[in-house]
Amino acid sequence: MLVLLGYAQVHQYGYEGQGDLPYWVQLMYSENPDMDQVIKEHIEYYKTHPFEKNAHTQYFKHWVHSRQIGTGIKTEEQIQSDKNYAQRLKNNLRTTSAGSWTCIGPFDYDEDAGSMSYAAGSAHVYTVEQSISNPNVLYAGTATAGIWKSTDKGMNWVLKTKDLMLTDVYSIEIDHTNENIVYAGASDGRLFKTTNGGNSWTEIGGSYFGANNIQLKI
Numbered sequence: 001m002l003v004l005l006g007y008a009q010v011h012q013y014g015y016e017g018q019g020d021l022p023y024w025v026q027l028m029y030s031e032n033p034d035m036d037q038v039i040k041e042h043i044e045y046y047k048t049h050p051f052e053k054n055a056h057t058q059y060f061k062h063w064v065h066s067r068q069i070g071t072g073i074k075t076e077e078q079i080q081s082d083k084n085y086a087q088r089l090k091n092n093l094r095t096t097s098a099g100s101w102t103c104i105g106p107f108d109y110d111e112d113a114g115s116m117s118y119a120a121g122s123a124h125v126y127t128v129e130q131s132i133s134n135p136n137v138l139y140a141g142t143a144t145a146g147i148w149k150s151t152d153k154g155m156n157w158v159l160k161t162k163d164l165m166l167t168d169v170y171s172i173e174i175d176h177t178n179e180n181i182v183y184a185g186a187s188d189g190r191l192f193k194t195t196n197g198g199n200s201w202t203e204i205g206g207s208y209f210g211a212n213n214i215q216l217k218i
Contacts (some may be wrong), residue, residue, distance in 0.1 A: 006213060028060060039061050126170050128140045129173065132176045149197065161201065180195060181194070
């Protein structure tokens with residue numbers, strides 16, 4: 001499901017009348033919330049509840065992320081809060097000596113990003129989605145290198161937006177019955193659609209989303 005969030009006022013949309021919200025959600029939407037407390041309650045809640053991605057969890061993720069990057073300057077309180085959060089995550093990790101990871105790409109990057117990015121040449125991956133109708137097909141949205149596609153479960157990747165003026169891709173949604181129909185949301189509010197597996201893209205609703213400063217999050 002594609003969720004459209006007005007970033008500055010996200011918590012005002014669609015939450016009333018949905019029954020009792022978890023305590024961590026109520027804290028997050030309260031006036032002047034304590035992020036460290038919200039994070040603590042978030043972790044405690046999901047120790048006993050299955051995680052399900054929804055508008056609340058997505059807002060939480062972007063809320064924490066925006067505070068962490070901000071202006072690039074953190075107070076001592078923020079630094080300590082980040083350390084506490086990292087330690088709690090570490091304490092909750094389940095580790096195994098048999099686990100190992102290998103980088104499988106994407107390895108290429110936007111050659112023209114050097115003059116525009118704070119991390120020139122980097123292709124940070126924002127989102128990866130796997131097709132339900134064809135599990136071999138995956139799409140990835142990156143920070144400075146557009147949209148990538150894999151047809152072998154991530155072993156190899158191909159850039160699908162090389163001829164499109166599109167860099168940072170925050171969200172991707174694949175049609176549940178057809179892996180060739182894909183929607184992608186950019187950070188500037190533009191929404192794109194392909195019906196041929198990424199060989200060509202059409203901008204849909206871009207003027208409306210851009211004019212209303214709506215960011216697209218999955």
